[in-house]
Amino acid sequence: MDALASLLEGPRARGAFVMCSLLDPPWSLRIQDEAPLTVVSMIRGTAWVMTEPGGKPAAPRQLSAGDIAIFRGPDHYTVADDPATESQIYIHPGNITKTPDGEILCETLSLGTRQWGTNADGATVMVTGTYESAGAASQRLLRALPPVIVLSRGDLDTRLLDMLVDEAMKDEPAQSVVLDRLLDLVLITALRTWFARNDAPAWYHAYSDPLVGKALRLLQHNPAHGWTVASLAEAVGVSRAALARRFTDLVGEPPMSFLTEWRLALAADLLAESDATIESIARQVGYGSAFALSTAFKRHFGLSPRDHRQGATPAELSSAG
Known part of the structure; x- marks a missing residue:
């Protein structure tokens, strides 16, 4: 992709x-x-x-x-x-x-x-x-x-x-x-x-970089893999420090921050569009358990996976509380 x-x-x-x-x-x-x-x-x-x-x-x-x-x-x-x-x-x-x-x-x-x-x-x-x-x-x-x-x-x-x-x-x-x-x-x-124009965001052009582009595709195609900066750098064929520096410069955030956002975005879409259990979705996007996904999901979106699946918003939950 x-x-x-x-x-x-x-x-x-x-x-x-x-x-x-x-x-x-x-x-x-x-x-x-x-x-x-x-x-x-x-x-x-x-x-x-x-x-x-x-x-x-x-x-x-x-x-x-x-x-x-x-x-x-x-x-x-x-x-x-x-x-x-x-x-x-x-x-x-x-x-x-x-x-x-x-x-x-x-x-x-x-x-x-x-x-x-x-x-x-x-x-x-x-x-x-x-x-x-x-x-x-x-x-x-x-x-x-x-x-x-x-x-x-x-x-x-x-x-x-x-x-x-x-x-x-x-x-x-x-x-x-x-x-x-x-x-x-x-x-x-x-x-x-x-x-295609020069006013596109910098991270978009990062996909054409031979190192960072490959790293981005690895993370997006395999979100369930237990990635670390070290394993990603090894897969790309560069040192850990070099990848972390170049990735952050071109994408605007470190590799693991990008991966976390991607995993949680995929989880949010799966929750809204499928009947899969939260445990199953957690495994699909790289979290070891439903509890681990729920903790990260609530920290990022301000509501639990269950509330998101039911169509609630953080503002609605805050006012209800």
């Missing part, structure tokens, strides 16, 4: 929300759905995106036909025909659409299968694909992304966008599965382009 493949294992679309918006100016959408990842593809017309990283407004960025924007949640943002247009429609969690006064608009703005907006022949057409949840193993990916990535038409193969748009208008058997796979392909293609 290469760097990008391992990163994308988490945010794999499963029943993702896909919708085609058809709008006439003036229009402004305030996105407050807090989804971890959203892909917006401009099909016709132009739009402006406004983000607020850290609560501070960033410079507006324009999207033209063929461009793609990838938004990293849970921050709120605005997409509008003009930066000066006041927000008219608010998108809440669960893709509930409301006016500023709270009136629900989902049915009012429906224009057919996976289509909504103000005009079926609107000057602006864009397709939105929303990943409403992301696995724990994808947190490294989400941390690597800025609040918004904008890729121009010339950076991408637009054939995938054409297929996504075409399928979004259909309502055939297994349609949601087809849309999930197409959305994944659009996301992977876009991120592969972005990560």
Whole structure:
């Protein structure tokens, strides 16, 4: 598994929300759905995106036909025909659409299968694909992304966008599965382009290092192995001190810290997606017992494996206590 493949294992679309918006100016959408990842593809017309990283407004960025924007949640943002247009429609969690006064608009703005907006022949057409949840193993990916990535038409193969748009208008058997796979392909293609640039995080390029890249793959492919820095260095063919220094320089954390995070992320995903016992999952990811996994899991995530499997959050447990 290469760097990008391992990163994308988490945010794999499963029943993702896909919708085609058809709008006439003036229009402004305030996105407050807090989804971890959203892909917006401009099909016709132009739009402006406004983000607020850290609560501070960033410079507006324009999207033209063929461009793609990838938004990293849970921050709120605005997409509008003009930066000066006041927000008219608010998108809440669960893709509930409301006016500023709270009136629900989902049915009012429906224009057919996976289509909504103000005009079926609107000057602006864009397709939105929303990943409403992301696995724990994808947190490294989400941390690597800025609040918004904008890729121009010339950076991408637009054939995938054409297929996504075409399928979004259909309502055939297994349609949601087809849309999930197409959305994944659009996301992977876009991120592969972005990560190939110099602004990709340093650890991403570490996979191309002959020593550290091999070490990373060994850890990710064999999390259940009883790795130590010494055994990892021996497998790579370098001294313990040399590997520890180079790994930390390129990845940003020591080998065993990386391994711990990877093991716990895999455990979190297995807990959420399988019926395997905690003891079995512990063995799969390199812990000697359910107790050892539970101790490390609670220290890292702030809740027990059992609570995580039941869908609880640290905040909910704190308030309940």
